[in-house]
Amino acid sequence: MLKFSKTLIITAMVWFIPTSLFAASVSFEPPSLVANQAKPFSTTVILNTEGQNLNAIDGTILISEQLASGITLSDSGSVVTYWVQRPEWNAEKRAITFSGTIPGGYTGQAGILFTIIFPPRLGGSVENAAVVASANSYLNDGLGTPARVSVSSFSLETNGAAPVDQEIKDQLFLDDSRPDNIPPEVFSPQVARDDNVFDGKWFINFATTDKQSGISHYEIQETRSGRLNASGWKQVESPYLLQDQDLHSFIYVVAVDRQGNERMIKVFPRNPLTWWQRYSRDLLIGLGLLVVVTTAVIVSRSRNNQKEV
Structure with missing residues (x-):
């Protein structure tokens, strides 16, 4: 009986813990790669809502000085449908800033925010190649309630690398050799x-x-x-x-x-x-041309008549 009571109490405590205590996370996928890269390489910034429904996200990502050149960004496959500030790279500050909203909210474990693409490099390991310096998210509750967010980093390692999540990889479109003949989605300005x-x-x-x-x-x-x-x-x-x-x-x-x-x-x-x-200008131009042509015809006929006389 005592064991059952303890179980019931623990279950009740978990049940009534506010959702906001389960922190959403902003992380990188993959979280690490091998240090030497003969071709451009990338990592994708991922949002895990931890069961919460979020409708806004913003943050800053700092890039290591060893990688702070030739960086490009792609929002291909992003769950953010309205960018207040599209992901932007500031080379001077070595920072990527972003801010966006998700009308209707998003709940999921692998929501793509954007992808950071680095140029090829030869060099040693970089422990904090990219770090989420700050991140803020907000619940889709009509009140704009802040949600707790945990953050992580991306690294380059001498030996081995974390496997790429195939589900996320399939949503990305980073290979220029793949044809893209589909226009952007229909929208309503x-x-x-x-x-x-x-x-x-x-x-x-x-x-x-x-x-x-x-x-x-x-x-x-x-x-x-x-x-x-x-x-x-x-x-x-x-x-x-x-x-x-x-x-x-x-x-x-x-x-x-x-x-x-x-x-x-x-x-x-x-x-x-x-x-x-709407067409007043065209009408005026047309009337002007008509007057010019008519005048020219009248003058021409008048001269011909004078010659005949």
Whole structure:
């Protein structure tokens, strides 16, 4: 009876422990590799929520001075669908910073955040080749409750290396020899206004993912006529301050992946112009040309008549 009571008490204690006590983790996969690499090599930053549902993550990763050159980043296969700050490498600080949200939240043990790609190297072991210096995550509870996060490091070792998790490897697209003919995922740009963003002016939010080579960049074009101009594209980041604050323009947003595949989304104007307003410039040009041609014809005929007389 006493043994049963102890078991019941322990079970109850575990049951009522707050979920936040089970810390999520940000780690590397693989956690280590052999020191000498004849080809570019990589490690992927992984989020393990430990059963919690998280909807935001940010952090900083520091890179050893011995590896702080030629670094590239890829968000291929990332569980983050909206980057507040896409993973960015600062060579001067030897730091990678990132911040993103996951609408609807994410629960899982092997959520890809992004991948760090290093150039080939010959050299000795590096114990702390990459270290998660800080990481913050937040519960998907509608309150933005902070969740505890444990962190780890990535190392290069003289002998042996940790095996690569095949499930994670299959989700990555780091080999340029593999064809990527699939455009980024369909997305829904949102026109919005907020007193805390761009001084309350109208802006547009957009974000998508690419499950193969990853998103390279976004381009945007605003046009009141609805017609595209080849020289009118701008490479931008979200959120983007709209040039047409009257919201008369069609907005085209293009997501481009690292292999050059594109996904274009058209956003219709909130305050559309009438057809004659949209094409007033064309009409004026057309009328101007008509006047010029008519005048030229009249002058030509007048001269011919004078010659005949």
